[in-house]
Amino acid sequence: MRASSAILALPALASAQQIPFLDQVKGWFGQASETVSSAVTSASASVASMSIPNPVASGAAAVADLKVERLTLDNYRRILKHGAGATPGIEEWMIMVTGGNTTCFGFCERAEIAWNQSVALIAASRSPPHLAMLDCETDPILCSAWAMSPPTVVHIELPQPLPDQSTPATTVRSFALNRTTVTSPEIAAIHLQEKYKEVQPYEGFWHPFDGPLAKNNLSVPAGYAVHYFSKIPSWAFMIAVSFLSRNMM
Numbered sequence: 263m264r265a266s267s268a269i270l271a272l273p274a275l276a277s278a279q280q281i282p283f284l285d286q287v288k289g290w291f292g293q294a295s296e297t298v299s300s301a302v303t304s305a306s307a308s309v310a311s312m313s314i315p316n317p318v319a320s321g322a323a324a325v326a327d328l329k330v331e332r333l334t335l336d337n338y339r340r341i342l343k344h345g346a347g348a349t350p351g352i353e354e355w356m357i358m359v360t361g362g363n364t365t366c367f368g369f370c371e372r373a374e375i376a377w378n379q380s381v382a383l384i385a386a387s388r389s390p391p392h393l394a395m396l397d398c399e400t401d402p403i404l405c406s407a408w409a410m411s412p413p414t415v416v417h418i419e420l421p422q423p424l425p426d427q428s429t430p431a432t433t434v435r436s437f438a439l440n441r442t443t444v445t446s447p448e449i450a451a452i453h454l455q456e457k458y459k460e461v462q463p464y465e466g467f468w469h470p471f472d473g474p475l476a477k478n479n480l481s482v483p484a485g486y487a488v489h490y491f492s493k494i495p496s497w498a499f500m501i502a503v504s505f506l507s508r509n510m511m
């Protein structure tokens with residue numbers, strides 16, 4: 263009986279932990295959407311009035327300079343690392359989590375186009391953040407490991423490691439994008455108008471840097487577990503459970 267209840271507990275834990283985070287994110291976005299929609303209007307207005315530097319006017323060089331890293335399971339630890347020395351203090355990152363036909367039901371294209379256009383707006387910032395993209399279609403394990411559902415923009419403040427090589431807490435905030443209405447000024451406003459400061463940082467179980475999974479190097483194994491459990495059809499799962507529990511009786 264023990265083993266079967268442990269087997270039952272694992273996906274339950276995964277979904278119990280995952281869903282509140284997603285709900286919480288949606289809650290944040292609910293709060294944020296009012297400010298974001300006013301931000302969109304004011305962002306478009308200020309693009310026109312040049313208070314946000316116009317990317318065309320400020321030169322194509324800056325646009326070309328801003329590189330969007332592509333995160334994978336193999337490179338994310340290396341890429342999401344504070345470049346100590348080069349940039350003292352906090353290093354700001356924005357990551358677009360996108361998906362395709364199976365991971366985003368084919369609805370991420372609008373958000374992805376908006377993100378790609380927002381890169382030019384963000385590049386005109388005086389202190390642009392580092393940018394990266396995570397495609398759940400090609401890297402589903404990493405998406406599961408972070409409990410991310412596309413389309414989402416993740417805003418990260420990476421602290422500089424302390425002299426003793428320990429790392430202070432990393433601040434992570436998520437912005438779930440509206441698949442049908444998202445625009446590039448809305449995404450750019452997260453950085454340009456510091457909209458991220460209006461959203462509560464995430465501090466739960468699935469925190470990609472400081473959560474209990476990440477601290478124990480278990481994010482990636484958990485990502486595999488959640489990913490493969492999500493692939494098991496529920497009927498197969500029920501048969502396996504009843505078979506197991508009958509055997510144990």
Ligand SMILES: *[C@@H]1O[C@H](CO)[C@@H](O)[C@H](O)[C@H]1NC(C)=O
Pocket residue numbers: 362363368
């Ligand atoms: C996604 O689905 C659409 C419509 O079903 C199809 O046209 C497209 O080729 C698919 N894309 C990929 C990458 O499979």
Ligand SMILES: *[C@@H]1O[C@H](CO)[C@@H](O)[C@H](O)[C@H]1NC(C)=O
Pocket residue numbers: 330371374375378
């Ligand atoms: C967005 O830009 C990336 C390169 O950074 C490219 O691979 C992707 O196809 C673009 N997406 C869309 C929808 O244009």
Ligand SMILES: *[C@@H]1O[C@H](CO)[C@@H](O)[C@H](O)[C@H]1NC(C)=O
Pocket residue numbers: 440441442443
């Ligand atoms: C996206 O925006 C539309 C129009 O404002 C709204 O009807 C829809 O509920 C929103 N979707 C989500 C997931 O918030």
Ligand SMILES: *[C@@H]1O[C@H](CO)[C@@H](O)[C@H](O)[C@H]1NC(C)=O
Pocket residue numbers: 477478479
């Ligand atoms: C996690 O992995 C890193 C490097 O692979 C290692 O330095 C660290 O001690 C590990 N942490 C735990 C809790 O196992």
